[in-house]
Structure formats: C-alpha cells, structure tokens
Amino acid sequence: MLESFINYLEFEKKSSNHTVLAYQKDLEQFQEFISISFGKEEISEADHSEIRAWVIDLVENGLSTTTVNRKIATLRSFYKFLLRSKEISKDPTYKLNSLKNPKKLPEFLQENTISSVLEERVYEDNFEGQRDRMVMEFLYLTGVRLSELTGLKWRNINLQEEVIKVLGKRKKERIIPITKGLARNIILYKKVFEERFSKVTQSDYFIVTNHGKPSYPMMIYRIVRHYLDLFAQTSKRSPHVMRHTFATHLLNKGADLNAVKDLLGHTNLAATQVYTHNSLEKLKAVFEQAHPKA
Template sequence: MLFSFIHYLEFEKRASPHTVLAYQKDLEQFQLFCKDSFGLEDISEAAYGEIRAWIVDLVEQGLGNSSVNRKIATLRSFYKFLLRSGTIKKDPTFKIRVLKTPKKLPEFVQEEAIEKILDEFVYTQDFEGQRDKMVMEFLYLTGVRLSELLNLKWKDLDLYTSEVKVLGKRKKQRIIPITNGLKKNIISYQKVFEETFSVVDQNDYFIVRINREQAYPMKIYRIVRKYLDLFAQTSKRSPHLLRHTFATHLLNKGADLNAVKDLLGHASLAATQVYTHNSMEKLKAVFEQAHPKA
C-alpha cells in the first residue's frame, strides 16, 4: 500500500518531488519503528498505540515539535488514503493531536539591505556575476518559490506584456507582472546570456550554470546566502527569505492582501495573512513613536 500511496501523491495529488520524498521517508521510518518495536510488518495494520509510541520516541530523540507534526501529517494523509480505498475501516490517527509549537513571524530583509544588494553592490560583468544578480532580483521582485525559479524557461517570459508565467504547486499556473526595472535588467541579462552561450533558445532554462545546464537548488541557496551574508541582519539566509521579504514589503506599502495572495500563488488567504503580522508590528512602532498619547 505504501507504493500505491506514493503513486497517488505523484500522479493524482501532483505533489512536488520534494514532498513525495519527504512522505516516503517518513513512512519508511515509521515502518522500521513498527517492525523493530512491535514486530509489525504492515503499517496499514498499525493502531493508535503504535502511532502514539512512535511520536513519543521521536520526541525523546530530541526531534522538534514542528518536525514531529509534519510526520503526523504524513501518517494522517496515508491512513485517510487507506480509509478511502477501503483497506482499513478505522483511521488510527483520529485521536492523535499535534504538538504545540510557538508561532514565529516570518523573517524578512530590511529595505535598506535590499537596496544595497540590488542597487549599490557591484556584481562582476561576466555571466556568473550577472546571473547571480538576476537570481537576487527575480526572487525579490516576483516572490517566486525556489522550484518555480529553477523551472522557469525563457519562453515563460513575455517582455512585450511585462509578464512572467509561473508553474506553481500542483501544476497551478499564475501570471506575475514584471516591473520596468526588472524588465530592463532581464534584457541586459539576456545579452550576457547570448554572449556566453550564443542565441537564446526559448526552451533554455532562465537560470543556468556556466555549462548552460539547469541550476540546482543548492546552487541558488549558495548564491542567495553569499549576498545576504554581506548586508542582511537576519538569522536565515535562504531563497524563501526573499519571498517573505517580497510579501512583507508589499503589505507594508499598502498592497491589497488578496492581490498579494494571488501573486504568491497561495491557495487560501490564511497562508498570506501571516505576513500582515509584520506589517502590524511596523504600524505599532510608528504609532508609539508618533502619537502624542502613545
């Protein structure tokens, strides 16, 4: 049944490869625990007790509550799948409760640091320098996810209409507008791309390595970390941090929440509302500084 569930995630739910792999690892880990601790070979036969024991074991190993909750979510999805398919008659995760986790506001890069990274820092004029600059600009000015940037091709960019077509989670497509400044820099990047690799093929990936092959996730992580280390005062240094920054800066400037939701490709408004907390903190600070009775 494990194979059937993974197949369901890949081809019916259209989950990302990263998600599929994470679910598979979680289930294999639970399967090993059940076998070693209870002699249970088939996890479809696991009950509340086995699942509860695994959660306790994970906590005792020092795994964080958020990570444990993700594994609980994996089990819930798996047993709901088995329930729908008629393999089991009762969901053993029904009484399982998630662990409490402290709510953390998403970090973001201050505007002054972004200006230094994008406007003041001098990138090298060779392909890799200009590509790095484009990575930083594109992540911040469009708010795309890492996977969306990696899979972007030149044909997805329409410089005439100043739009970019992005394929997001569950193969959901959305259109993001391109600012005039970003459009100008894309044209400059295209020129360097052509000087390095000859004429741009529309099926070429937008962000590539020096061998013209598609960039990989760790490559983008290294690029982002390299430049954030120079100016940002945040504890995190990831591509997703620039997505957080994109959303926070828009809301700080008064952007409509629903519009930001659509730009980010969120399925629900609740996922976008987390960024309003940062905006509210800024409003509170302004109020306390400016109001005579604060």
C-alpha cells in the same frame, strides 16, 4: 499498499517529487519502527497507541515540532487513503493531535539592506555576475519560490506584457507581473547569456550554471548566501528570506492582503497573514509617534 499510495500522490494529487519522496521516507521510517517495536510488518495493522508511541519516540530523539507534525500529516494522509480504498475499517490517526508549534515570525531584510544587496556595483560585469544579480533581483521582485525559479524557462517570460508564468505547488500555474526595471534587466541578462552561450531558445532554462546547465537548489542557496553575507544581519540567509522580504515590503506599503496571497501562490489567506505582523508593528510605531495621547 505503500506503492499504491505513492502512485496516488504522484499521479492523482500531482504532488511534487520532493513531497512524494518525503512521504515515502516517513512511511518507511514508521514501518521500521513498528516492525522493531511491535513485530508488525504491515503499517496498515498499526493502531492509535503504536502511532502515538512513534510520535513520542520522534520527540525524544530531538526532532523539531515542525518535522514531527509533518510526519503525523503523512500518516493521516496514508490512513485516509487506506480508509477510502477499504483496506482498513477504522482510521488509527482519528484522535491523533498535532504538536503545538511555537509561532515563528518570518525573517526579512530591511529596505536599505535590500537596496545595498541589489546595487549594480556589487556584481561583476560578466555572465556569472549578471546571472547572480538576476537571481537576487528576481527573487525579491517576484517573490517566487526556489523551485519556481530553477524551473523557469525563457518561454515563461513575457517582456511585452511584463509578466511571468510560474509553475507552483501541485503544478498550479500563476501569473506574476514584473516591474519595468526588472524587464529592462532581463533584456541585459539575455544579452550576456547569448554572448556566453548561444541564441536563447524558448525551451532554455532562465537561470543556468556557468556551463549552461539548468540551475539547482544548492546553487541558488550559495548565490543568495554569498550576497546576503555582504550586507544582511539576519540569522537566515536563504532564497525564502527573499520571498519573505517581497511579501513584507508589499504589505508595509499598503498592498491588499488578498493580492499578496495570489502573488505568492498561497492557497489560503492564513499562510499570508503571517507577514502582517510587520505591517502592524509599523502602524504601531506611527501611532505612538503621531497620536497626542500615545
């Protein structure tokens, strides 16, 4: 049953490899828990009280609310799959509530900070330096996810129309416009790319290692952390902070919320609305400064 569910995620829902592995790991952990605690070898036999016991055990072991809720979501998906497949007659997660998650506001960089981070003098005048600059500039000016950047190939970039095509979550494609400045810098990056390796082909990855191999998540993390350490005061220094900054700056400049939603590749508006708090804070500051009765 577990194998059938994993195949369903991979081939029917077209979930990412990361999601499939996370679901599989969660279910294996739950299977181990009910085997040790209740002597049950099949997770299809678990009932509501046993699932709740696992949730309590996770909390007592210090797992974050976000992690526990993700594991609850895994179980919900799994048992709904079993119900549809008629492997079970009742969903044991039906009355299972998610834990209340304290709302965390996304961290972002101030405009003067991002200006310093993207200054040309910060980067060495060689392939590695120009590639690093492209990583930082691309993340900020497009708002792409880490996986979207590492998976990007030269054929996904249309400099003539000044757009890029990225493959987002659930293998959903979207088009993102790029600025004329970014387009010019991509041309310059392409030049040092070809000087270092060979003529760019459409199938080549856009961001590569010093040896021309495809980039990978930890490499991008290291690049972002290195350059943000020079200027940023935020506690988090990750590629996602650049994405947060992209969205926040757009909204602060008056961008339409639905347009930002589409640029980010969000499936619903609620995921994008988390960024509006920064715009509201700016409006409040303007109001307090300008309104005669404030």
